[in-house]
Amino acid sequence: MGIKQLSIFVANEKGTLADVTRIFREHEIDIRAISVYDTVDYGILRTVVSEPEKAVEALAKEGIVSKLSDILTINPEDKRGSLNDIFTLLGDNDINIDYIYSFLVREDGSQLFVLKVNDKEKAQELLEKNGVEIIREL
Amino acid sequence: MQENDIWSECETYDREQFRKVQSERLVDTVKRVYEKVPHYKNKFDQHGVSVEDIKSVDDLSKLPFTEKKDFRDNYPFGLFAVPQKQIVRFHASSGTTGKPTVVGYTKNDMTMWSEMIARIVTMAGVTDEDVAQISFGYGLFTGAFGLHQGLEHIGAAVIPMSSGNTEKQIMIMKDFHTTALISTPSYALHMAEIAREMGVDPKKDLFLKWGLFGGEGSTEAMRREINGAWGLLATENYGMSELIGPGVSGECLALKGMHINEDHFIPEIINPDTGEVLPEGAVGELVITTISKEALPIIRYRTSDITSLNYDKCDCGRTTVRMAKISGRSNDMLILGGVNVFPAQIEEVLFNVDGIGPHYQIKVFKQGYLDRIEVDVELIDANYLDSFGKLENLNQTIKHKLRTVLGIDAKVNLMQPRTLQRFEGKAKRVIDMREDK
Numbered sequence A: 001m002g003i004k005q006l007s008i009f010v011a012n013e014k015g016t017l018a019d020v021t022r023i024f025r026e027h028e029i030d031i032r033a034i035s036v037y038d039t040v041d042y043g044i045l046r047t048v049v050s051e052p053e054k055a056v057e058a059l060a061k062e063g064i065v066s067k068l069s070d071i072l073t074i075n076p077e078d079k080r081g082s083l084n085d086i087f088t089l090l091g092d093n094d095i096n097i098d099y100i101y102s103f104l105v106r107e108d109g110s111q112l113f114v115l116k117v118n119d120k121e122k123a124q125e126l127l128e129k130n131g132v133e134i135i136r137e138l
Numbered sequence B: 001m002q003e004n005d006i007w008s009e010c011e012t013y014d015r016e017q018f019r020k021v022q023s024e025r026l027v028d029t030v031k032r033v034y035e036k037v038p039h040y041k042n043k044f045d046q047h048g049v050s051v052e053d054i055k056s057v058d059d060l061s062k063l064p065f066t067e068k069k070d071f072r073d074n075y076p077f078g079l080f081a082v083p084q085k086q087i088v089r090f091h092a093s094s095g096t097t098g099k100p101t102v103v104g105y106t107k108n109d110m111t112m113w114s115e116m117i118a119r120i121v122t123m124a125g126v127t128d129e130d131v132a133q134i135s136f137g138y139g140l141f142t143g144a145f146g147l148h149q150g151l152e153h154i155g156a157a158v159i160p161m162s163s164g165n166t167e168k169q170i171m172i173m174k175d176f177h178t179t180a181l182i183s184t185p186s187y188a189l190h191m192a193e194i195a196r197e198m199g200v201d202p203k204k205d206l207f208l209k210w211g212l213f214g215g216e217g218s219t220e221a222m223r224r225e226i227n228g229a230w231g232l233l234a235t236e237n238y239g240m241s242e243l244i245g246p247g248v249s250g251e252c253l254a255l256k257g258m259h260i261n262e263d264h265f266i267p268e269i270i271n272p273d274t275g276e277v278l279p280e281g282a283v284g285e286l287v288i289t290t291i292s293k294e295a296l297p298i299i300r301y302r303t304s305d306i307t308s309l310n311y312d313k314c315d316c317g318r319t320t321v322r323m324a325k326i327s328g329r330s331n332d333m334l335i336l337g338g339v340n341v342f343p344a345q346i347e348e349v350l351f352n353v354d355g356i357g358p359h360y361q362i363k364v365f366k367q368g369y370l371d372r373i374e375v376d377v378e379l380i381d382a383n384y385l386d387s388f389g390k391l392e393n394l395n396q397t398i399k400h401k402l403r404t405v406l407g408i409d410a411k412v413n414l415m416q417p418r419t420l421q422r423f424e425g426k427a428k429r430v431i432d433m434r435e436d437k
């Protein structure tokens, strides 16, 4: 078990993002986190939503390509330098971070981070051993 | 190759028999057009060739060419060789600009046309057991009616669906147990896509065995795509309204070129720049002379289609000459930064790349003095979304293949599926926005 992220192909055309959010709204899917790179022609939208499987299906019906993947979600301690500790720890253990984005949980105000790393299991084990909270469910 | 019947004994004539029938019919046709069609009389006179000069098929190259322009100049009926009273059917080509090309048929022409189509559908596997769905547009276009008559002639059950209303096409296919699909190859691909969206698995839920495609050229890669999507055996057939419509040639199940109905059409291959007739096997522009048509006989028509001829006996037992798949049209060749490219070549490259769909569009712009080419393709495989690097790699792979195979530098645009235009008839894949080409 873990949190699933949805990767959605977005072409740089007017309204593509709005298409995605409209489909989510129509299917009563809530967006928890969203991130999109600064791209010229096309890019990948990463998002964490309330019902990921349902989201993939709804998108596919409208011809939008998307993929589900397991990602590492952490809740670092709210203190100066905690991210630096985490990145250093991962770096020292040869774990590369492909991308990272953060989101706020409204209910308790905590700031969570989504990490895409080259070895998720190893990173998770390492972080847990060092006292970083891993979020497995939203 | 699967066994199937040969419709007519004319398809197995030896070369001497073809020569004899072609010579007789050519001499007769030349006489008729000289007497009945002022355009040909003037043209032959200007060209310094008389009817007596044409004694056999060997004299064919003495005659002047006929071009698309001649149809326009003689609009609508100027090239007809019979009075209107004898015409029983009109068709016209879908000219994108100006007046359409008008063609007419006598009663005999209609009978012969059905006969030619009967041969072509038979060599493509269809028999009187089959249910044939015609998804060409009915109307002035020759495709639908041409196939329709020939299929009825062999006793197949015809569904005159016409093009469009794709969901209904799929429903009828399923409910009527359609076994043969007749359409343009691009529409066949689009229909397969819609079928899957409707939750219909063409291989499990439908009964298709044969696909007879025409109206536009296609590549081997496109054939694989269609065969894979539908679980049928796709063949291609060739024709054009100026010559008769479909029925000029078609592929047999050996899939090694399209058999030309040689007792009705004499093919030649010429150098499109000089008009010189090229030797057997050479690649060039196809020129066709009709030798049995009454209403609209055509002498040495320049088709603009680039192909080659093969006179060897085919594995299927037929001896009629085979023309290779059209590799391009002499007038749709793109000259991109000094490199000659046919859209079909770009298509071949794109079809061999994994991860993208079968639809594409080529756009050409002028940027300063340079030609800028953009190729739009649809990303269909979600596995490329793991990382932006994977997407970039896919893009680079396509660019690289276009460069190494064709020598062109193109910008590749990955698009969302179903954003590129779909076609129910002939696909228009190239948008050339340069001012003077």
Ligand SMILES: [Zn+2]
Residues within 6 Å of the ligand: B252, B253, B254, B259, B314, B315, B316, B317, B318
């Ligand atoms: Zn054959």
